[in-house]
Amino acid sequence: MDQITDLNDLRLFAQVVEHGSFTAAARSLGAQTSKLSRRIRALEEELGVRLLNRTSRSLSLTETGRQFYQHCIALVSESKAAKDMVDQTRSKPQGTVRISCPVALLNSGVSSIISQYIQDNPQVQVLLDATNRRVDVVEEGLDFAIRVRLPPLENTDLAVRQLGLSIQILVAGTELAARHPAPNSIESLREWPTLSMASGSEKFVWNLTNANGQVTSWTHQPRLATDDLASLRIAAIGGLGVAVLPRELVAADIQAGTLRHLLPDLSTTPGLVHAVFPTRRGMVPAVRHLLDALVAGFEELTRTW
Numbered sequence: 001m002d003q004i005t006d007l008n009d010l011r012l013f014a015q016v017v018e019h020g021s022f023t024a025a026a027r028s029l030g031a032q033t034s035k036l037s038r039r040i041r042a043l044e045e046e047l048g049v050r051l052l053n054r055t056s057r058s059l060s061l062t063e064t065g066r067q068f069y070q071h072c073i074a075l076v077s078e079s080k081a082a083k084d085m086v087d088q089t090r091s092k093p094q095g096t097v098r099i100s101c102p103v104a105l106l107n108s109g110v111s112s113i114i115s116q117y118i119q120d121n122p123q124v125q126v127l128l129d130a131t132n133r134r135v136d137v138v139e140e141g142l143d144f145a146i147r148v149r150l151p152p153l154e155n156t157d158l159a160v161r162q163l164g165l166s167i168q169i170l171v172a173g174t175e176l177a178a179r180h181p182a183p184n185s186i187e188s189l190r191e192w193p194t195l196s197m198a199s200g201s202e203k204f205v206w207n208l209t210n211a212n213g214q215v216t217s218w219t220h221q222p223r224l225a226t227d228d229l230a231s232l233r234i235a236a237i238g239g240l241g242v243a244v245l246p247r248e249l250v251a252a253d254i255q256a257g258t259l260r261h262l263l264p265d266l267s268t269t270p271g272l273v274h275a276v277f278p279t280r281r282g283m284v285p286a287v288r289h290l291l292d293a294l295v296a297g298f299e300e301l302t303r304t305w
Contacts, residue, residue, distance in 0.1 A: 007075070009043045013051065014072040016040060021059055093286040094123035100135045100145040101128065104229040105166075105273065108248035110146065113297030117290055124286045132227070137276055143287045144277035146294075151272055158276040161291055164298030168268040169247050169261055170208070173239035177260040186218045186266065193241035195232050196222035206244055208266040216266065244268065248301060273298065 004010065012029070016036065019025040026033040044051050051065035061069060101110055106128075118126055129135065135145050137158060148166050172192070183189050186208065196204045204225065206218045223241050226232060229249060236243040236250075237258050247267075253259040275291055277283075 004043070005046060009039055010072040011076050011079070012036060012039055013043060014069060014076055016052070016059070017061060017065075017069050017072075092123075093121040093284075093289045095284065095286050096125045096127060097286050097290055098127045098142045099129070099290075100131060100137075100140075100142055102132050102146065102148065103130050104132075104246060104249055105146060105148065106130055107230060108246060108251075109297065109301045110294070113294055114290070116297075117293040120293075121286070121289070124290075126290070138278055142277075144275040144291065146273065146275050148271045148273050150269055153272060153274070156276065158278060159280050160274050160276055161295075162272055162274045163291075163294050164273045164302065165270040166273050167247050167270045168244045169250070170242060170263050170266060171236055171245055171250050171254070171259045172242045172262055173237050174257060174260050176239040176241070177262070183262055186216050186263065189218075189220075189242055189262075194220045194222045195235050195241040195243040196220070196225045197229075197232070197244075198225045198227040207268065208244075208263075209269055210265050251301075 012025075015029060016022055016025040019028060022033050022037050022040075026036045029036070040052065047068075049064050050062050051068055053060045053062060114126060114128065118124060129140075129142070134147075135142060137145050146163065153160060170189075176192070180192055181188070183192075186206075194204075196206075199205075204220055204222055206220065208216050208218070210216070224232070224235050229245065232243050233245055233249060233253070235241065236245065237253060242262065250259050254261050275294070277287070
């Protein structure tokens with residue numbers, strides 16, 4: 001026998017010993033005396049030893065029963081400690097939260113939101129995977145992953161919570177902008193060098209929407225194409241070309257005067273910044289409160305853009 005079939009029998013045995021009789025233990029447990037007696041007898045048969053000496057008037061432990069009882073109360077104690085730990089985790093933010101987030105979003109203010117959350121909740125540890133790859137939340141044991149996708153979101157078995165919106169805008173370094181007449185339309189950028197996210201087809205198109213919802217598609221040949229938003233931002237600040245970049249990534253640069261927002265009436269279709277997680281059921285406060293902090297943080301960031 002590798003292990004006892006029903007570990008709950010160990011708790012029942014400990015109760016019988018502590019109460020000194022089957023009747024008293026059954027009364028405490030809200031069980032029938034005869035059923036409790038049968039459970040302990042079945043436990044003895046499974047172990048192949050006698051644990052209790054029974055008479056019509058008394059109950060006593062055998063030597064084996066005495067040693068077995070010590071292990072039982074240790075198990076019961078560990079069980080209670082485990083439940084207390086879970087209860088504490090459910091009552092206030094504590095424990096470890098494992099999340100994933102794209103690098104550009106972290107650089108756009110999400111890292112500050114997470115840092116403030118950790119400061120406000122000293123009993124929480126956050127393990128953050130900063131990556132642009134598409135992670136598998138379930139397989140990788142993550143509490144949630146942050147993503148940015150254009151609507152509509154794909155059907156998935158994962159639960160989803162929207163955190164905010166992300167739009168991309170046209171920007172250029174101030175020195176580059178100073179060398180060209182202020183553009184009044186997308187066509188007036190034809191004499192400007194451009195930068196772009198990488199394209200597998202090597203065809204580079206910006207799809208921009210105006211305030212009336214009209215979409216303009218503009219094909220260009222960039223001086224630099226890369227899948228790294230941070231590199232595009234640096235190149236734009238350096239005056240290498242016009243770029244379409246997430247507003248949240250360049251808001252501080254625009255405020256600082258190192259980038260200029262061109263053609264403010266044009267932007268991309270808003271992307272949905274959202275968190276995906278296995279299920280809403282049983283979500284511990286540490287995870288739920290971090291999601292709440294991210295929602296509130298995105299609202300605050302939006303007011304500063």
